[in-house]
Amino acid sequence: MSNIVLETENLEKVYAIGRRKINALSDVNLRVNKGDFVAIMGPSGSGKTTLLNLLGCLDRPTNGKVILDDVDVTRVQEKALWKFRKYKIGFIFQTFNLLPYLSAIENVELPMEGTEKSKSEKRKRTHELLEIVGLSARKEHKPPRLSAGEQQRVAIARALANSPAILLADEPTGNLDVKTSFEIVRLLSKLSIIQRTTIVMVTHDSNVASRAGRILFLSDGRLLNREKKGMHLLKGDLTCPHCHKPTQPDHTFCPRCGKKLD
Amino acid sequence: MGALTRAVRNVSRRKIRTFLVIIALSFSMAIMISIPAGIMANQEAAQSIIENYNNTITSMQEEINKTSTLIEISASSRRGMVGMPVPVFGREETFINATVIDEISTIEGVKDIVPFLEVSSEETTEETMSTPRGSFTISRPVYTITGVCLKSTFIDEYSILPTNVMDGRNLTEGDCGVIIISLNLSDYYSVYVGDKLKVCSETFNVVGVYNSTARTVYMNITDVQRITDNMGNVSRLDVYVEDISYVDGIAEVIEAAYPELYVTTYQDRLANLERTQAMYEATLENAESTISQTQAVAFQEILIAIVATSLIVLFMMLYTVRERTKEIGVLKAIGFSNWNVMSQFILEGILLSVMAGGVGTLIGIVGAPVISSLLLPSVNPFSTQQSGFPRQNINFGTALSQSVTVTPDPQTLLLAFGVFLLLGALGSLYPAWRAARTSPMEALRYE
Numbered sequence: 001m002s003n004i005v006l007e008t009e010n011l012e013k014v015y016a017i018g019r020r021k022i023n024a025l026s027d028v029n030l031r032v033n034k035g036d037f038v039a040i041m042g043p044s045g046s047g048k049t050t051l052l053n054l055l056g057c058l059d060r061p062t063n064g065k066v067i068l069d070d071v072d073v074t075r076v077q078e079k080a081l082w083k084f085r086k087y088k089i090g091f092i093f094q095t096f097n098l099l100p101y102l103s104a105i106e107n108v109e110l111p112m113e114g115t116e117k118s119k120s121e122k123r124k125r126t127h128e129l130l131e132i133v134g135l136s137a138r139k140e141h142k143p144p145r146l147s148a149g150e151q152q153r154v155a156i157a158r159a160l161a162n163s164p165a166i167l168l169a170d171e172p173t174g175n176l177d178v179k180t181s182f183e184i185v186r187l188l189s190k191l192s193i194i195q196r197t198t199i200v201m202v203t204h205d206s207n208v209a210s211r212a213g214r215i216l217f218l219s220d221g222r223l224l225n226r227e228k229k230g231m232h233l234l235k236g237d238l239t240c241p242h243c244h245k246p247t248q249p250d251h252t253f254c255p256r257c258g259k260k261l262d
Numbered sequence: 263m264g265a266l267t268r269a270v271r272n273v274s275r276r277k278i279r280t281f282l283v284i285i286a287l288s289f290s291m292a293i294m295i296s297i298p299a300g301i302m303a304n305q306e307a308a309q310s311i312i313e314n315y316n317n318t319i320t321s322m323q324e325e326i327n328k329t330s331t332l333i334e335i336s337a338s339s340r341r342g343m344v345g346m347p348v349p350v351f352g353r354e355e356t357f358i359n360a361t362v363i364d365e366i367s368t369i370e371g372v373k374d375i376v377p378f379l380e381v382s383s384e385e386t387t388e389e390t391m392s393t394p395r396g397s398f399t400i401s402r403p404v405y406t407i408t409g410v411c412l413k414s415t416f417i418d419e420y421s422i423l424p425t426n427v428m429d430g431r432n433l434t435e436g437d438c439g440v441i442i443i444s445l446n447l448s449d450y451y452s453v454y455v456g457d458k459l460k461v462c463s464e465t466f467n468v469v470g471v472y473n474s475t476a477r478t479v480y481m482n483i484t485d486v487q488r489i490t491d492n493m494g495n496v497s498r499l500d501v502y503v504e505d506i507s508y509v510d511g512i513a514e515v516i517e518a519a520y521p522e523l524y525v526t527t528y529q530d531r532l533a534n535l536e537r538t539q540a541m542y543e544a545t546l547e548n549a550e551s552t553i554s555q556t557q558a559v560a561f562q563e564i565l566i567a568i569v570a571t572s573l574i575v576l577f578m579m580l581y582t583v584r585e586r587t588k589e590i591g592v593l594k595a596i597g598f599s600n601w602n603v604m605s606q607f608i609l610e611g612i613l614l615s616v617m618a619g620g621v622g623t624l625i626g627i628v629g630a631p632v633i634s635s636l637l638l639p640s641v642n643p644f645s646t647q648q649s650g651f652p653r654q655n656i657n658f659g660t661a662l663s664q665s666v667t668v669t670p671d672p673q674t675l676l677l678a679f680g681v682f683l684l685l686g687a688l689g690s691l692y693p694a695w696r697a698a699r700t701s702p703m704e705a706l707r708y709e
Binding site for chain 2: 053056058059079082083085086087089091093097099101102110111113114158159162
């Protein structure tokens with residue numbers, strides 16, 4: 001099986017406004033491997049969100065292919081796309097988009113509705129995810145009673161509910177302050193390293209983008225022919241928060257002090 | 263967390279809106295219950311009237327057949343036929359002198375002459391009558407005193423006394439100073455067997471109570487003559503002849519000899535019965551036509567309730583879908599299929615219908631009589647309190663004097679509830695379809 005999770009071929013999106021045609025994306029060729037943490041940067045109107053919508057099967061390209069987990073989703077019928085959105089893709093939005101009348105735990109469980117998982121399996125998975133994003137203590141709270149950072153953590157847990165092939169994050173730190181942005185991007189970074197979660201993140205914040213493994217630049221709907229390596233991990237990401245000694249990505253407990261790692 | 267739980271949370275989080283919608287819908291539901299219940303009550307009442315009518319006509323027919331050798335002679339025209347109660351509206355009473363009995367008995371072919379004296383009570387009661395031209399109050403005597411000649415041959419052969427004594431005994435030959443009273447009168451005065459009742463100036467022992475909706479006292483004719491100061495007077499004579507072939511001849515002789523008296527024979531009674539039958543058939547036709555018109559109105563009102571229910575659900579759910587566009591986008595982005603989204607909104611529409619249906623059922627059960635009388639003006643055309651069925655001078659039994667009871671039956675409730683749920687589902691179908699068709703990308707952009 002190929003290591004490529006997501007691939008686009010000559011992707012093009014043209015919007016028609018009256019007689020005028022606007023090329024939102026042109027000839028985008030992109031390849032994302034399993035475990036990649038890719039940041040796509042670009043100024044406003046460069047086509048970042050359009051690209052993310054095409055990758056997330058929320059929109060159809062005018063031309064080109066989007067191959068997700070070896071399936072060309074552009075050939076999949078509209079009414080069957082929900083399966084890809086449910087099982088292959090996890091979405092993280094700038095405005096979190098949690099359902100306000102559901103608790104954190106219920107929001108995380110939502111994508112698992114209609115899956116083959118039993119009720120207890122769903123509950124177990126939800127607890128696991130809330131533990132990963134560090135919100136176990138606030139699982140019964142509804143979004144209005146959570147801070148912006150906590151809401152985004154719930155949204156990340158929700159995106160991971162069905163163990164998707166890829167996580168698509170649209171300006172995930174756009175509504176957060178600097179400190180919280182740092183925490184969220186660190187969480188994404190850890191997910192990428194520890195759980196080998198494939199992440200494509202759109203951002204205009206270079207500090208946030210710098211935490212990704214690869215940084216791509218989009219300008220006027222075209223991917224620029226330059227790619228930058230991000231720092232991916234900052235110092236301290238893989239050190240024990242208790243004894244500050246180095247740990248490995250697959251460690252759940254610190255091999256030195258034995259305490260649980262976040 | 264299932265779709266139902268989410269539907270409950272969504273419906274309950276907008277309390278005032280939900281409350282108002284439920285109130286509006288529940289009134290539609292109450293109308294859908296009350297109107298069929300009103301119509302059914304009407305039909306049952308009509309059926310009861312028709313049965314009573316048929317029974318009365320049959321018994322009158324039998325009575326006329328049994329009394330083919332009877333010639334009735336009365337001092338006034340108000341007594342029309344055998345077997346009919348005497349309506350007394352406070353008219354001045356006229357009498358026949360008892361000497362007429364001796365004179366008639368000399369006519370050849372006369373077998374027996376049975377005298378009666380019928381007098382209205384001095385005590386009166388006020389009654390309100392409703393007619394198409396308005397209501398008016400009349401003063402009626404509380405009861406009628408009927409004096410009968412208590413000869414055993416008359417009692418045995420001519421059924422001059424009530425036959426349905428429920429309590430105590432009937433009058434017998436030689437009884438004096440005792441009375442039997444109707445059940446209605448017994449209830450009116452709370453006087454029972456063994457009690458005393460003051461009639462005119464004298465007190466009588468009640469020896470029996472018979473079943474009747476009329477208010478009547480039976481006693482010996484001599485007692486009535488004494489207490490009403492009518493010694494030597496009677497109000498009616500029943501002349502029995504030897505054979506039916508003598509009836510016409512004897513009637514002609516009596517009419518010629520006593521032109522001031524009203525003579526009625528078997529033929530007259532039969533003709534009268536036919537006229538009455540024709541009159542009541544016409545009245546029943548009118549009543550049926552009234553019911554048909556009421557049913558047409560009811561059908562329109564139910565149709566309006568159905569349309570109103572669908573529109574309320576439709577607009578409520580359209581508003582909800584519009585309000586929750588972004589939520590729809592999120593649900594679709596995280597993998598909800600079109601059907602998942604659609605069923606979510608249909609479920610919410612049905613949930614609203616269930617809640618409103620429950621409240622509406624309660625309102626319908628409690629308020630059916632009021633709602634149906636408000637919406638169906640002629641819901642009870644046979645009631646004495648309603649117009650549309652003239653009583654004339656024939657009592658068709660209890661159905662005429664009882665008001666129609668409007669109670670929704672379980673089948674009506676179940677059917678109305680089922681229709682209501684269906685309307686909830688249908689009303690939310692289009693909004694749900696629109697929600698399902700929403701592009702997730704556009705929905706997510708919606709503010």
